[in-house]
Amino acid sequence: MHKARRNKAAAAAESLLPEPEPEDEYRSMPPSAGKNVVVFQPMGRRVSMKGDKTLLELAQEAGVALESTCGGKGICGKCRVQPSQQGSSPSEKELELLGPDAITGERLACQTSLPEGGVVWVPEQSLLRQQVILTTGHRRRIEIDPLLQAKDITITFPARDKPRSMTDFLLEAVPGSDPSRLPLSVLQELPTCLREESGRATLVTGADREIIDVTPGWGAPCLGLAVDLGTTTVVAYLFDLATGTPLAVEAGMNPQVTHGDDVISRIAYCGEHPHGLHEMSTLVRESIDRLVRKACVTAGVEPDRIMDCIMVGNTAMHHIFLGLDPKVLSQAPYAPVADNWVNVKARQAGLSLAPEAWLHWLPVKAGFVGADTIAVALAVDINQVNLPTLILDLGTNGEMILAVTEKAICCSAAAGPAFEGGHITYGMRAAAGAVEKVVIDPSSLECSLTVIGDTKPLGLCGSGLLSLISQLVTVRAILPNGSFNADKMNTRLRSGPEGLEYVVAFAEQNGLGRDLVLTSKDVAEIQLAKGAIRAGVEIMMKELEVESLGRIILAGAFGNYLDPDDARNIGLFPAPDHCLIESVGNAAGEGAIMALINRYHRNAVNSLTRDLLYLELTTHDQFHDYFVDGMAFPDSEKEAK
Numbered sequence: 015m016h017k018a019r020r021n022k023a024a025a026a027a028e029s030l031l032p033e034p035e036p037e038d039e040y041r042s043m044p045p046s047a048g049k050n051v052v053v054f055q056p057m058g059r060r061v062s063m064k065g066d067k068t069l070l071e072l073a074q075e076a077g078v079a080l081e082s083t084c085g086g087k088g089i090c091g092k093c094r095v096q097p098s099q100q101g102s103s104p105s106e107k108e109l110e111l112l113g114p115d116a117i118t119g120e121r122l123a124c125q126t127s128l129p130e131g132g133v134v135w136v137p138e139q140s141l142l143r144q145q146v147i148l149t150t151g152h153r154r155r156i157e158i159d160p161l162l163q164a165k166d167i168t169i170t171f172p173a174r175d176k177p178r179s180m181t182d183f184l185l186e187a188v189p190g191s192d193p194s195r196l197p198l199s200v201l202q203e204l205p206t207c208l209r210e211e212s213g214r215a216t217l218v219t220g221a222d223r224e225i226i227d228v229t230p231g232w233g234a235p236c237l238g239l240a241v242d243l244g245t246t247t248v249v250a251y252l253f254d255l256a257t258g259t260p261l262a263v264e265a266g267m268n269p270q271v272t273h274g275d276d277v278i279s280r281i282a283y284c285g286e287h288p289h290g291l292h293e294m295s296t297l298v299r300e301s302i303d304r305l306v307r308k309a310c311v312t313a314g315v316e317p318d319r320i321m322d323c324i325m326v327g328n329t330a331m332h333h334i335f336l337g338l339d340p341k342v343l344s345q346a347p348y349a350p351v352a353d354n355w356v357n358v359k360a361r362q363a364g365l366s367l368a369p370e371a372w373l374h375w376l377p378v379k380a381g382f383v384g385a386d387t388i389a390v391a392l393a394v395d396i397n398q399v400n401l402p403t404l405i406l407d408l409g410t411n412g413e414m415i416l417a418v419t420e421k422a423i424c425c426s427a428a429a430g431p432a433f434e435g436g437h438i439t440y441g442m443r444a445a446a447g448a449v450e451k452v453v454i455d456p457s458s459l460e461c462s463l464t465v466i467g468d469t470k471p472l473g474l475c476g477s478g479l480l481s482l483i484s485q486l487v488t489v490r491a492i493l494p495n496g497s498f499n500a501d502k503m504n505t506r507l508r509s510g511p512e513g514l515e516y517v518v519a520f521a522e523q524n525g526l527g528r529d530l531v532l533t534s535k536d537v538a539e540i541q542l543a544k545g546a547i548r549a550g551v552e553i554m555m556k557e558l559e560v561e562s563l564g565r566i567i568l569a570g571a572f573g574n575y576l577d578p579d580d581a582r583n584i585g586l587f588p589a590p591d592h593c594l595i596e597s598v599g600n601a602a603g604e605g606a607i608m609a610l611i612n613r614y615h616r617n618a619v620n621s622l623t624r625d626l627l628y629l630e631l632t633t634h635d636q637f638h639d640y641f642v643d644g645m646a647f648p649d650s651e652k653e654a655k
C-alpha cells in the first residue's frame with residue numbers, strides 16, 4: 015500500500031529522537047512517580063514540579079520535545095499525551111480537539127497540569143520529528159572572489175640597532191591599514207608567531223584593509239560560514255575562502271519550534287514571557303554554534319578559523335536572532351526595526367567563531383519579506399530574466415517575486431501553516447511517516463500512498479496534502495467550491511463527525527491506530543492558504559501588466575518536494591501550458607553562499623534590494639476579491655472538455 019522512500023534521511027531523523035524504552039516498563043511503574051515529580055515515558059525523563067506549569071512546559075524542561083504547532087495555545091491538538099493521574103479538568107475546547115481520544119484518557123499537554131505529579135505517556139506521533147531538511151540549491155557556478163583574503167607573512171626579530179615593533183611588519187604587509195585599530199587578539203598572537211614559527215604567520219584582512227586575524231604558521235585556513243536560518247530548520251555551510259571549496263554542510267531543526275511552528279507564535283512568545291526574546295535568541299544562537307562545531311569536526315578544522323559569516327532568514331528570525339524586538343512585525347504597518355545590512359562582530363551576536371570574525375545579515379525588504387527572499391532573488395538572478403518569471407517560496411508565509419525585464423516586485427501572503435501540515439487534522443512535518451504523494455483511482459477512490467521512510471503512514475506533510483487534494487479535485491471527489499462531492503460517497507469518501515471526509519489510510523493500514531482522514535475543514539484550510547497565494551500572484555501580475563507567466567521557480571523545501579502538476583491542478587498559480595515550472599532547492603542558502611564567496615555578488619545585494627518594488631497586500635483594495643476567487647479549485651470537468 016505504501017512505498018518506502020528517503021529511507022536514509024528518515025533514519026537520520028529517527029536517530030535524533032529519544033530512544034524508546036519498553037512499554038512494559040511504563041505499564042509496571044507505580045501510578046505516581048513521587049510527589050511533585052512528573053516522569054515522561056517511554057523516555058524516562060523526570061522533572062520536579064515548580065509552580066503551576068503545564069505538561070508541555072514541564073516536557074520542555076525535561077528535554078522531551080513535543081509537537082506544539084500552535085506554541086501551546088490549545089489550537090493545534092498536536093501535543094497529545096496520556097497522564098496516569100487525573101489532572102486539571104479539560105475545557106470544552108480541549109475535549110472538542112481530542113474527539114474520541116478523550117475517552118481513552120488523552121490530554122493536550124499544553125492544557126493540562128498535574129498538581130500532584132505522576133507518569134505521563136508520550137505517544138510516538140506527539141514527539142517532535144526531525145524534518146527532512148533541504149540543504150542544496152541548484153548549484154550555480156560561483157566564481158571565487160571573497161572579500162576576505164589570507165596571505166603568508168614573516169615577522170623577523172627586531173635588530174638591536176634598529177628596534178621596531180612587531181606591528182610594523184603587519185602594516186608593511188597591509189599598507190594603509192589603521193595601526194590604532196589593530197585588534198587585541200592580533201597583538202596577542204604576534205609573540206607566539208616569533209616563538210613558535212620563527213616569525214611565519216598567516217594574516218587575514220577584510221574590507222578597508224582591516225586586519226582581522228594573525229595566526230602562527232603559513233597557510234592557516236581562512237574559512238567562511240553561510241547560514242540559512244529558517245522558521246523550521248537551520249542550515250550551515252562551511253567554506254574554505256581561499257579556494258571556495260565547500261567543506262561541510264550541517265542542518266538541524268530550529269529549536270524554537272517547541273514554541274510554535276509559525277513566526278507569529280514565536281513573536282507572541284517573545285512578547286508574552288519576561289525573558290522571551292533573550293530565550294528565543296539564545297536557543298537559535300546555540301543551535302548555530304552546535305552546527306558549526308559539527309561542521310568543523312567533519313572538515314577537520316577549528317571554529318576559530320571562521321573569519322566571515324553571512325546570514326539569511328525571514329524578518330522575524332532576523333530580529334529574534336539579533337535581539338531586536340520583533341513585536342513591530344506583528345502590528346501594522348509591519349515595519350522592521352532595521353532593513354539594511356547588519357554588520358556586527360560574530361562575538362557580539364553570541365557566535366563562537368574567530369575573535370574578530372564578522373557576521374553580516376543580508377538586508378530585509380519588509381516586515382514579511384526577509385533576507386531569505388533577497389538571497390533567493392540573488393541566487394536566481396532576477397535582473398537577468400527574459401520571460402515573466404514568478405519566484406515562489408512557500409512556507410508558513412508565502413514570499414513571492416514577479417520579475418520581468420528590468421523590473422521586479424515582491425510581496426508576502428499569510429498562507430498560514432497549512433502547507434507545512436499545521437492546522438490540518440492529520441498534518442505533520444515532512445518527516446518519517448509523512449505521506450508525500452497520493453494517487454487515487456477515479457472510479458473506486460482507492461488510493462496508493464508514497465510515505466517518507468520505511469514506516470506506516472502517520473500523517474500528511476505539505477506536499478502529500480496538496481497531492482491528495484489535487485487527486486481528489488481531478489477525480490471530482492472535491493468540487494470547485496471545495497466541498498466533498500456527496501454523489502461519490504463510498505467506503506473511502508464517507509460521513510464523519512464534522513461532515514464528509516476522505517479516508518487516506520484505515521486504522522489497520524497506518525501507525526496511528528485510528529483512521530487517517532482528510533476532513534472538510536482541512537480542505538478549507540488549504541483553500542485559505544491557496545487563496546492568499548493566488549491573490550498575491552494575480553495582484554503582482556496586474557501591477558507589472560503581465561498577462562501570462564513564462565516561468566515559475568519554486569524555491570525552498572516545500573517548493574522542492576511539491577509536484578508542479580499538483581500545484582497547477584489545484585490552481586495555486588495561473589500556469590498556462592507553455593509555462594516552465596522548475597524547483598531550485600534551497601535558493602536562500604545558495605544566495606547566502608554567493609554573498610560569502612564572491613564580493614561582487616555581495617555588493618549586488620544593495621542594488622537588487624533597492625530596485626525590488628514592494629507590494630503590501632494587506633491594504634490592497636482588491637485583495638479580498640482576488641482572495642475569494644483564488645480559493646476556488648479549477649473545474650476538472652470543464653478543463654477536460
Ligand code: FES
Pocket residue numbers: 081082083084085086087088089090091092093122123124125
Ligand atoms: S494544542 Fe497544545 S501545542 Fe497546540
